[in-house]
Amino acid sequence: MKRLVESGLMFGNLIHVSSPALVERYNRALEHLTGKTTKLPDFYIDISGYSPEIGHELGDYLYLNHAGVNRQFILLSTQQKTAPLLGAKFSTSRGILRQFIEENEAALFALTARDAVAGELVNSVFDMSSPERLFDLRRVRVEADTTGGAVQQAEKLKAKTDQFLSEEDAWFDDVLIAEMIELAGQTGDVVRNPVQLKEMSFEQRNFWTAHFGGLYLFQQMDHPALITSGDKDGLGDLPIKYVFDLTDRNRIAKFLEYNxxxxxxxxxxxxxxxxxxxxxxxxxxxxxxxxxxxxxxxxxxxxxxxxxxxxxxxxxxxxxxxxxxxxxxxxxxxxxxxxxxxxxxxxxxxxxxxxxxxxxxxxxxxxxxxxxxxxxxxxxxxxxxxxxxxxxxxxxxxxxxxxxxxxxxxxxxxxxxxGHEPEMAEPEPVRATPRVKGPWG
Incomplete structure (x- = not known):
């Protein structure tokens, strides 16, 4: 594996965290999420903020992904959007994280200038004790804030600002004004520079998971099926009609063709x-x-x-x-x-x-x-x-x-x-243009 690492084919394109300020921010976020900290002076992180060096130090390679569900993440920079996701348990996780960063890039750029953003990909499943639990996965919701709660504080300030502007006697409410001043000292001017992360959720019906030896679950299809890399007989009864393993080549081929x-x-x-x-x-x-x-x-x-x-x-x-x-x-x-x-x-x-x-x-x-x-x-x-x-x-x-x-x-x-080329569009009809006589006829 060393040859893969040296050639950049493994652990490539990770983000290097080397400055004391970023390490300190990472530790605040790490303690906020897990109660743990690192003593490493520098390390590399993936799109989720996971570091293989810290995983080795803590003896826990799932320290941001306990039980392989509800992955937590730490963002120190929007540059993480181009990094890979190490140890992915679901095929959808990296795409969700990247889309979240891209959709909130301006706000995240402002937030990570002063603090780390910590969050979680939340779904309704907290353990993977049996393959049946996979069918409870419907949507993944992204929850995130700085370790100091800047987003939550900004929401409070906005609510109080709206109250101040809408209530007739708010100019005389000293308590409300004092609370606004205190919150503004923590968040800045949220009217001119909104600190707000979009509420984002993603449907998760067709996906691959590393659990149970590797499974491909296709629920949102005309002809749904589950395909396992292991032994289908060991999965038990599942709430889906068709279950294949990789030896069912003809049936998998038909599934791909029918859909x-x-x-x-x-x-x-x-x-x-x-x-x-x-x-x-x-x-x-x-x-x-x-x-x-x-x-x-x-x-x-x-x-x-x-x-x-x-x-x-x-x-x-x-x-x-x-x-x-x-x-x-x-x-x-x-x-x-x-x-x-x-x-x-x-x-x-x-x-x-x-x-x-x-x-x-x-x-x-x-x-x-x-x-x-x-x-x-x-x-x-x-x-x-x-x-x-x-x-x-x-x-x-x-x-x-x-x-x-x-x-x-x-x-x-x-x-x-x-890559897929777009279908050939019908050519636009050519409009006849009147012939204009020049000076020589």
Whole structure:
């Protein structure tokens, strides 16, 4: 794992907290939320304010996420919005935090200039004792304030200001005026500079959770289902009709098709399907040859093609099926029949254009784990788990590839793989313009 950390593929893009003032603010917020403090002079934090160094110091890697539900957060800067979320228990958590920061960026910028903002992603569930509790998750509400209660005090001041302006005899109410002056000393002028965080809540019906070995719950669908990465028989009776595990490939394929959740890569608009499929073939090739003592890192397209030719007899079905598909795309070859029980089937798909595209790509990456680029982008917890048991040759290739091909242009790579072009709009009718005669007729 050290190689991943050194290359920025793990714990990358965290926010460094190094100034004594920020450390002191963090400790106030940490004590406010958990009753604990850190003695570290500097550390790194993610979007939620979680620090792996502090987790190690406290011996509690869930110190801001007790029981894996109702995640707490500490904001020292709005710059945290670009940081990852470490140890995510729900696929929706980072998106909720980022949207909360972006929607309240001006207010948070003002608040974090003087204090830390502490808060919680609140839902109605306080433990995950059984899978049934997942169905009680309906909405997540964001609650936040500074450790000094600036937002709450500002609300009190605004209420008293409204009272002062609306009551006829308020000019003679010395107690009201004194309370306003005292509160204004703590919050500033809330009329000219409002200190207010938007009340935000988010519906959480379709999501992935790390609980119970990993579950994908799709409730808000025409055909709802739950898909588990573990054994479905161990989940017990659940209030949903269809429960699949990853061995139910045909049933998962039908679920994706019935809900219009996926599209074949070769039919996606605006993508280079041949290039995407050839890259997937390279990843499958690397997986097949990684234990053969063949150095793989740094090899180019010609080298990979030669390796494939030399070792064609040991390459798996996925490789040959994708090769046939590339031949159809680029050379008008025969259409290969790749059914849902074929090992290559889920390698040929990507999420369609809908609100749960990220969640579907996450599921597809688990169903096609040899595609290490999609796995790293869409399902980092599984990527890190599988990485530990890969042969050294594959680890070296993966780190070198992701550093060279993905890290330098993350947004471009995501757009090329998962972006959706808008549908072709009908052209506007051309209006006839009267012909104007010039000076020569």
């Amino acid at each position: 219009d959740l996926v599209q074949p890569v070769v039919k996606a608009r605006g993508v280079n399907a041949g290039a995407i499929l050839r890259q997937k073939m390279d990843f499958i090739l690397v997986d097949a040859l990684a234990g053969e003592g063949i150095p793989l890192a740094g090899r180019g397209r010609v080298d990979m093609r030669r390796l494939a030719s030399r070792h064609a007899s040991v390459l798996p079905e996925e490789f040959h099926a994708l090769a046939s598909l590339v031949n159809w795309v680029e050379n008008d070859g025969l259409w290969p029949r790749i059914t849902s029980d074929h090992p290559a089937y889920f390698y040929t798909l990507r999420a369609a254009d809908h609100a749960d595209a990220d969640l579907i790509n996450m599921l597809l990456s688990e169903l096609s784990p040899k595609d290490i680029r999609q796995l790293f982008i869409c399902h980092k917890p599984l990527f890190y788990h599988l990485y530990q048991n890969w042969p050294e040759a594959k680890k070296a290739y993966v780190v070198e590839f992701l550093t060279r091909e993905y890290q330098i242009d993350k947004a471009g790579a995501r757009q090329a793989l998962f």
